[in-house]
Amino acid sequence: MDDTIVGISTTMGVGAISIVRLSGKEAIKIASKIYKGSNLKKVKSHTIKYGHIYSGDEIIDEVLVSIMKTPNTYTKEDIVEINCHGGITTTNKVLELCLTNGARLAEPGEFTKRAFLNGRIDLTQAEGVMNLINSKTEQSRKMSINQLGGSTSDQIKKLRQYLIEIIAQIEVNIDYPEYEDIEVLENEHLKPKLSKIKKTLSKIIKDSEQGKIIKEGIDTVIVGRPNVGKSSILNMLIDEEKAIVTDVAGTTRDIVEGQINLDGILINLIDTAGIRKTKNIVEKIGVDKSMQLLFKNDLVLYVVNNNEDITDEDIEILNKLNDRNYIIIINKNDLEQKLNIEKLKKYKNIVHMNTITNEGLEELKNIIKKMYNLETFDSKDMTYVTNAKSLSLLKKSLKEIHKIEEGIEKEIPIDLLEIDLKQIWSNLGEITGETLHDELIDQLFNQFCLGK
Amino acid sequence: MKYDVIVVGGGHAGCEASLAAAKMNKKTLLITSNIMNIADMPCNPSIGGSAKGIVVREIDALGGVMGKIADKSQIQMKMLNDKKGPAVKALRAQVDKKIYPEEMLKELKNTDNLEIMESFVSELVVDMNKIVGVKTLDGQELKAKSVILTTGTYMDSSILIGDKREASGPHGEKTINDLSKSLKKHNFELIRLKTGTPPRIDKNTVDFSQTREEPGSKDKKYTFSFKGRPTYKYDDQMSCHLIYTNSTTHEIINKNINKSSMYGGLNDIEGVGPRYCPSIEDKIVRFADKDKHQLFLEPESRYYDDIYIQGLSTSFPKEIQEQIVKTLPGLSNAKILKYAYAIEYDALKPTQLHQSLETKMIENLFTAGQINGTSGYEEAACQGLLAGINASLKIDKKKPFILKRNEAYIGVLIDDLITKGVQDPYRLLTSRAEFRLILRHDNADLRLSKYAEKYGLIEEEEYKKFQQKERNIQKLENKLKENKLKPSEEVNAELLKIGSSIIKDGITFFNLLKRPEITISFIKKFINIDDNEEVIEQVVINSKYEGYINKAYREAEKMIRLENKKIPKNIDYNKIQNLASEARQKLNEVRPTSIGQAIRISGVNPSDVSILMVYLKKGGLDE
Numbered sequence A: 001m002d003d004t005i006v007g008i009s010t011t012m013g014v015g016a017i018s019i020v021r022l023s024g025k026e027a028i029k030i031a032s033k034i035y036k037g038s039n040l041k042k043v044k045s046h047t048i049k050y051g052h053i054y055s056g057d058e059i060i061d062e063v064l065v066s067i068m069k070t071p072n073t074y075t076k077e078d079i080v081e082i083n084c085h086g087g088i089t090t091t092n093k094v095l096e097l098c099l100t101n102g103a104r105l106a107e108p109g110e111f112t113k114r115a116f117l118n119g120r121i122d123l124t125q126a127e128g129v130m131n132l133i134n135s136k137t138e139q140s141r142k143m144s145i146n147q148l149g150g151s152t153s154d155q156i157k158k159l160r161q162y163l164i165e166i167i168a169q170i171e172v173n174i175d176y177p178e179y180e181d182i183e184v185l186e187n188e189h190l191k192p193k194l195s196k197i198k199k200t201l202s203k204i205i206k207d208s209e210q211g212k213i214i215k216e217g218i219d220t221v222i223v224g225r226p227n228v229g230k231s232s233i234l235n236m237l238i239d240e241e242k243a244i245v246t247d248v249a250g251t252t253r254d255i256v257e258g259q260i261n262l263d264g265i266l267i268n269l270i271d272t273a274g275i276r277k278t279k280n281i282v283e284k285i286g287v288d289k290s291m292q293l294l295f296k297n298d299l300v301l302y303v304v305n306n307n308e309d310i311t312d313e314d315i316e317i318l319n320k321l322n323d324r325n326y327i328i329i330i331n332k333n334d335l336e337q338k339l340n341i342e343k344l345k346k347y348k349n350i351v352h353m354n355t356i357t358n359e360g361l362e363e364l365k366n367i368i369k370k371m372y373n374l375e376t377f378d379s380k381d382m383t384y385v386t387n388a389k390s391l392s393l394l395k396k397s398l399k400e401i402h403k404i405e406e407g408i409e410k411e412i413p414i415d416l417l418e419i420d421l422k423q424i425w426s427n428l429g430e431i432t433g434e435t436l437h438d439e440l441i442d443q444l445f446n447q448f449c450l451g452k
Numbered sequence B: 001m002k003y004d005v006i007v008v009g010g011g012h013a014g015c016e017a018s019l020a021a022a023k024m025n026k027k028t029l030l031i032t033s034n035i036m037n038i039a040d041m042p043c044n045p046s047i048g049g050s051a052k053g054i055v056v057r058e059i060d061a062l063g064g065v066m067g068k069i070a071d072k073s074q075i076q077m078k079m080l081n082d083k084k085g086p087a088v089k090a091l092r093a094q095v096d097k098k099i100y101p102e103e104m105l106k107e108l109k110n111t112d113n114l115e116i117m118e119s120f121v122s123e124l125v126v127d128m129n130k131i132v133g134v135k136t137l138d139g140q141e142l143k144a145k146s147v148i149l150t151t152g153t154y155m156d157s158s159i160l161i162g163d164k165r166e167a168s169g170p171h172g173e174k175t176i177n178d179l180s181k182s183l184k185k186h187n188f189e190l191i192r193l194k195t196g197t198p199p200r201i202d203k204n205t206v207d208f209s210q211t212r213e214e215p216g217s218k219d220k221k222y223t224f225s226f227k228g229r230p231t232y233k234y235d236d237q238m239s240c241h242l243i244y245t246n247s248t249t250h251e252i253i254n255k256n257i258n259k260s261s262m263y264g265g266l267n268d269i270e271g272v273g274p275r276y277c278p279s280i281e282d283k284i285v286r287f288a289d290k291d292k293h294q295l296f297l298e299p300e301s302r303y304y305d306d307i308y309i310q311g312l313s314t315s316f317p318k319e320i321q322e323q324i325v326k327t328l329p330g331l332s333n334a335k336i337l338k339y340a341y342a343i344e345y346d347a348l349k350p351t352q353l354h355q356s357l358e359t360k361m362i363e364n365l366f367t368a369g370q371i372n373g374t375s376g377y378e379e380a381a382c383q384g385l386l387a388g389i390n391a392s393l394k395i396d397k398k399k400p401f402i403l404k405r406n407e408a409y410i411g412v413l414i415d416d417l418i419t420k421g422v423q424d425p426y427r428l429l430t431s432r433a434e435f436r437l438i439l440r441h442d443n444a445d446l447r448l449s450k451y452a453e454k455y456g457l458i459e460e461e462e463y464k465k466f467q468q469k470e471r472n473i474q475k476l477e478n479k480l481k482e483n484k485l486k487p488s489e490e491v492n493a494e495l496l497k498i499g500s501s502i503i504k505d506g507i508t509f510f511n512l513l514k515r516p517e518i519t520i521s522f523i524k525k526f527i528n529i530d531d532n533e534e535v536i537e538q539v540v541i542n543s544k545y546e547g548y549i550n551k552a553y554r555e556a557e558k559m560i561r562l563e564n565k566k567i568p569k570n571i572d573y574n575k576i577q578n579l580a581s582e583a584r585q586k587l588n589e590v591r592p593t594s595i596g597q598a599i600r601i602s603g604v605n606p607s608d609v610s611i612l613m614v615y616l617k618k619g620g621l622d623e
Helices: A027-034 A087-100 A110-117 A123-147 A150-175 A187-216 A230-240 A281-285 A288-296 A312-320 A361-371 A388-409 A414-432 A438-447 B012-023 B052-061 B066-073 B099-109 B178-185 B247-255 B280-286 B318-326 B377-395 B409-420 B444-454 B460-482 B489-497 B533-544 B546-563 B581-590 B595-600 B606-622
Strands: A005-008 A018-023 A047-055 A058-068 A079-084 A218-224 A255-262 A265-271 A299-305 A326-331 A350-352 B002-008 B028-032 B046-048 B074-080 B090-095 B114-118 B121-127 B130-136 B141-149 B158-161 B164-167 B190-197 B200-202 B212-214 B240-244 B294-299 B306-310 B336-338 B341-348 B365-367
Touching: A005 A087, A005 A110, A018 A027, A018 A087, A018 A110, A027 A047, A027 A058, A027 A079, A027 A087, A047 A087, A058 A087, A079 A087, A087 A388, A110 B606, A150 A187, A150 A414, A187 A388, A187 A414, A218 A230, A230 A265, A230 A299, A230 A326, A299 A312, A326 A361, A350 A361, A388 A414, A414 B546, B002 B012, B002 B130, B002 B377, B012 B028, B012 B099, B012 B114, B012 B141, B012 B377, B028 B141, B046 B052, B046 B066, B046 B377, B052 B066, B052 B090, B052 B377, B052 B409, B052 B444, B066 B074, B066 B090, B066 B099, B066 B377, B099 B114, B121 B141, B121 B178, B141 B377, B178 B190, B247 B280, B247 B318, B318 B336, B365 B377, B377 B409, B409 B595, B444 B460, B460 B533, B533 B546, B546 B595, B581 B606, B595 B606
Parallel strands: A218 A265, A218 A299, A299 A326, A326 A350, B002 B028, B002 B141, B028 B114, B141 B365
Antiparallel strands: A005 A018, A018 A079, A047 A058, A058 A079, A255 A265, B046 B090, B074 B090, B121 B130, B130 B141, B158 B164, B158 B341, B190 B341, B200 B306, B200 B336, B212 B240, B240 B294, B294 B306
């Protein structure tokens, strides 16, 4: 009851706005860490502030934040509600940020439970609360089973087994220091094992992020100077898949113009600040803020005109996109080539297109597939973790590995490093739903032959 | 004749229990079947070891005697895990099996308020669910306000060798089955456990040239007791010797496997043996791919010739034991003085106990040691000490003394027993403790002396010395935190010389000490430190492992908050809707006293705990 909890308090995928709710002593502190706008620590209770959620320097979402201070709140604790606009992906990301910044994921029914325990709800509602906890637990248990595809679950279980073997060996060295037939595990031996764990963890994280792409689509933005043919490319892509064009509410500013299905993978075409409406995107791009909007999306399609030469502005923007996923589309391939291709030599992913004949469409698709490893990705075999909590546990575990590696450098004794190893083991257990302390004792006696 | 406390059994639990009660001014009677067997060590000739050594220091800090007596009777001292971190260092003594019981008997005889009687207790005398005394086999009825059962492996025990089963206590002592009956009559649930011991051989028949000598630690004079100063000489210590089994040994075992009591020799064995102490036949069957197993030859005494073969516990018939021993290096002519055997005995299901070790069924009846499903002298002794203290506190109508899991290994042990129960005899392991960085060998006095003082179990003089140590640690730590090493050519040259990096700004000595290559003797070059080794050790540990230690304290605080959420004694779990049925059954069985304890019960899930918390809050509103 003394920690701060976080949860998504709206039903996922229903409604345009999702609310990430924090409750507890550190609610305002945690929100301040990820929010830029007003100083949340100073704002009056029961007010709403506009601002942005950041992950480092990267804008995640444009939000409204409600601050409600104890005691006149639902839980009688400090509450911060972050109104997210960016759909499932961004809401999950905001949740994940809260988790990595010190909040704990609320248990099923926990907000209501706190409301009750803090005397907010009266006696007659108590039974209801208990029923709620019960049903929500069942619900989330079912959900998490579905969320964990068989093979991810297997991978994590294998990793846990690998970890517990290492832990058991360290423990056995401590409890049976004179057993010479058991190898003594030293910090040096730990290094290769750590990199193996790191590799597996990173892979699961990467796959999971990729998995999210499969489930939620690749947010794609089309940009370029005026009259390079952005609208026609947008229309061509949408025409290609007329059947599934839908208007999905995204952020207030960004409208998902349509979704196309690329061999089972969703591409969310986002009309940043409305290509169709404004036509003057390049002027906007000069402003840093608009530039950041580009970075928010997974994929940038940068359009240039075959019939004109590349401008310095183009080069400047392309240079900024350097470490992002981008594809340069040379449009209007049917017209005379005035574009100096030499200037584009140092960039990759160039496609020549003609929106009238659909020339280049296949190539574009192939580049996207390659870029996201979609060819090797079997969408039936969902080898990824989709929920923010699991993802944050995986990322925390990866951080622990770095801590252990630092510890090795500092010559910290292995029995202390083991504390962090146990933390990883228990993080992974939380994902697969098994954290039994006695497992370790069992492992000890199964793995080693001990005794007097 | 009426006593305050009667202790039944004179083993390690019984001795500590009766000494603690007597020191707390309770008129105490210790009943033992054989006064020559007081503090007997029927198995290995050593005290301490990983985790257990820390328990011995905890016993010492709390005013118990095991550490002091082990120091007096040691024939070898070894600091285990010396090269590892501070959290896992532990002391082990090989002790003289003749001297240890003698010294303990002296201690008992020199204690006021304590009587010793040779007899067999056959029955509990209970009135209205309260213990009022015991009856002995010869018909006496002895009255007491409180009774502590520390019967070890003596309840309805039988010794197993090959296909022979014999009703007997350890090494031929008389067993008692009336007490088991009496307990069952009072609705206690008993479980059957089993343990074993290896053969002893004559040291004059061993060729030690074929073994590897294992001497004790020689860098320091180690003692268990914080109070005593060592008196022994290093070169006076005796060595152990290491040998291995070989393929011939394994062949004999495999060929004769069905002659072992456990593998077909007897077919009526119910007892569950300890996992951490498998017999040699278990090791060979379960780990068939291992071509050898380690064995230690440990001397039992300076005064007689028995050598204990650690690792060779077995229930093979005598003739097979002979064959096995002869295959071992240096032992081809070895003469077996005592044969190995397994022993089956009755124990109480420990979930029937309160945290104070008082039984839930009968008020003022306490149990401690192997009867509670543990194994090991140290595990027994610490329970005895706590039972002795709590029996006395109960008589004085005071709150029980309960150690938390973050305060002592003793707290871990008792909480495990009463919360999780046991399947096989319970041994302490470092891995059972969540906060082992706090529960160190070196700080047992800092953790626990205050309780010894509170219950009158430490001499005033000793306590003053301890308080001085506490102050000195604080002073030295402050000094190193307040003073800085300033950069200079000379300072940086010294740093480089020991492979450290130079400093550009001033750095506190406390922070400098965090560098792995910086030792206290290096620091002494720049700042005057005249404290003793014990004080310095604490400050060095606090500096070098500060981050880890602080993390452990934070985790411990979280746990304590849950421990402080109490569950009322009279809670009716059947009235709580929505509890999973497994959780309901487990909660009814264990009856945890706090939310923290409830969480540790296997089978009780977080959602059950949530429901429980809501229910408790509701109860609060009802009132």
